[in-house]
Amino acid sequence: MTVLTIHEQQEIDRANQEGKQPIVFVHGLYLLASSWENWRVFFEEQGYVTLAPGWPDDPETVAEANDDPEVFANKRIKQVTEHYAQAIGQLKRKPVIVGHSFGGLIAQQLADEGLSAVTVAIDPAGFRGVLPVPLSELKSGAPVLSNPANYHRAVTLTYEQFRYGFTNALSEEEAHQLYDRYAVPGSGTPVFQAAAANLNPWTEDQVNTRNPERGPLLLIAGEKDHTVPLAVVKAAYQLQKHNPAVTQFREFAGRGHSLTIDHGWRAVAEIALAFIAEQLQISQ
Template sequence: MSAVDNSKPPVVLIHGMWSTAETLSELRRAFEGQGYVVHAPTLPYHKEKSAYDTDDRARLARASLQEYVDFIVAKVNALETAPILVGHSMGGLLAQLVAARVQVDKLVLLSSAAPGGINSWSWSMVRTFGRNLFRFPLWRRVTEVRESHIRYGIANTQTPVVQRQIFDMSTYESGMATFQIGVGGFLPHGFSRVDAQAVQCQVLVIGGTVDRITPIKIQRAIANKYGARAQLLELPGVCHWTVGGSNFPRVCSAMFHWLENKAA
């Protein structure tokens, strides 16, 4: 770890679906290597799969995006200065919802899930989610990801070793949150909708051109949502897994270059 640079804002990392803070270990080390103080909380009710019992899964199944956002807002409010929020996948959506409620320094969105009002549906997304989308009632079930879905839609440009590591780190996810992002995103007042005018900071949107679960069209729409405050970086040949593996050096180079230029 490099020496802490107290002139830099703290960083809060927000993981995505089927994940814990462990998922973002490479990202955390990269920021710490640049002198940032990093906070990487695990979202409520998330833990290793083997640690769940029936009651744990029931609690997670009912967890809402509101609970996740409230949890992160409390973490941000406990900091002395406004942080940089870095969110991956569902964490990218959560970062936007948080930034609409509290002051943050900057937003970095890596392969972000779509806020409500942006159509996130595609055949590749449906294929990646697989049978999870047919669990009824979804808002009372947990979802989980298979290794075949990771190989197809989440880490399709990664090595088999990395794909297996992602699967081994994966856990259950809330069906309620899944429903709110997917179906609920079409509702005019769904909680996944982000008030873009309430997000006052600069926004970096990074997306891979071969991402199959949050395709590049979603990243373009998110950047467009924030207008002149946003910059979109499209990485050719990069999949959804922008927080580690073979894609990570390119992601880090783009991300830290943007942060350095926006430091003033």
């Protein structure tokens, strides 16, 4: 079991004291919890209380992360999911869970465990049973997958790699700004786990899409996403829509993998908010 940081414990305590509907944000690879800063302000203004735990051992800042990249190494999907489950288990109210990229996969796994009141998975990494592997996804994963030794390493994306995987739909100026502000090293392990998911029956990269305990789910995809291409999210939706709970899909035209942190983040957040508010109202 991983140890929650003092800051994470303080956020849990604040959520329990305020008694509002909590929203837990789950970030993906190459970003920190700080990547949700705009979303947290937005949702708190709407009357929610928000938490953004990091992955196990995450540094607090981008500067700290880049100074000690190996702190990210060897983080497995199951380990990260259990870390968030541990935090959620201390909340007095079942939270909404919003995740991006690998965080979107983890959000679905947490929902599969019955831990989510409503789930929003944005550009979520694929899971076992999701079959499309577009060329852009292979190219985005190449900085990790090109060297088997990266399974046990932390990998730092160059600006050019971040530009292709995250900010391909943005101007050069904004792409540089986002890279400097948010980009951090990421564990190679989950990338290899995802790449082999359909070959490994025991993979940690799987979701029981028919689990009635999952609750309402909104899947969001960016049309121009290279890291988790539109076809991957659509394939996940085709599997998830067999669940007895509400399952919806939304595509954002012209948007890439950076859609949660770039200048258009608010449009995505507003769609997520509308779905969350509607589903919470239905459940009351």
